[in-house]
Amino acid sequence: MERKYWVPALERAHAVLHAIARSPSKLKLTDLTQETGINKSTMFSLLQTMEELDWVRKEPGDRYSLGSTFAALGNAYFSSFHIVDRFMAEAAETVEAVGETVQLARLERHEIVYMAKKEAPSPVRLLSEPGSRMPAYCTAMGKVLLSALEPAALRDLFERVELKPLTPNTIRSLEQLEGQLSQIREMGYGFDREEAVVGFRCVAAPVYDRERNAVAAVSISMLAQHWDAKRDKAVEAICRLADKLSLR
16 A cells, blocks of 8 residues: 555554553553554543544553454454354364364464364363464464465565564474475465464364365364374364365
C-alpha cells in the first residue's frame, strides 16, 4: 500500500491494541507510551477515544484490557469460517484416537491465528486459545501453510521478518525454513520438534478448498515424552482429519 494513503492514527491505535493484547490488565498509560513510543498526550487521546468506543477498558489500578467490542468482532470473525463448525464435529474422533489435543489455524502473513481447539483430558493445558497468534516459521501448522507459497512469495513475506528463536530448536534462517518446507511438500505434513515450546511436539496437515488452495491446517500436539510412542498414529490421524475437512 502507498504511504500517501496511510492513516497514522489507525497505525498508532493498532500498536496500542496489540500491546494491551500481549499484556492484558497489566499496562498503564505510561507503560503503553514506553511500549509503543507514542507520546503521552497522544496516548491519552487515543485511550479516551478507544474507551468511548469500548475498544479498551480501564480496570482498577488504571491498567487497560481489551473491550467487549473485540469479543463481538472475534465471534463474528470466526463464525464466518464454516470450517470451524466442521472441525469441532470431526476433531473429537481424532482426540479419542490419539489421546492428544487437536487444533485448527489459518495463516495471516507470517503468523498463524488459532481458530479452534479440541482438548484431550490432560493435566497439561495448551495456551493457544482461538484468536491467539504464533510465528508461522516455528509451528507445524504454520510451516505446512507456508509450504503452499511460491518461493518468491515466501521470500517477500519474510524480507523484513526476523526469525527469532523461541527455543534452542527454532529455525534461525530462511534457508533452514525453505529446506523444511521442501520436505513438507514431499510428505504432505509437517512437524514442530520443540521449536515453539520446549517439551511439546506437533504434527500438522493442510486443509484445502475446492481449488486445492491450503486455507487452514490442523495439528496434534503432545508432550515430547509421548512422541516416540504416538508419532505414527498421530501422523495418520491428522492426515485423515485434514482430508475430511478439505472440500472436493
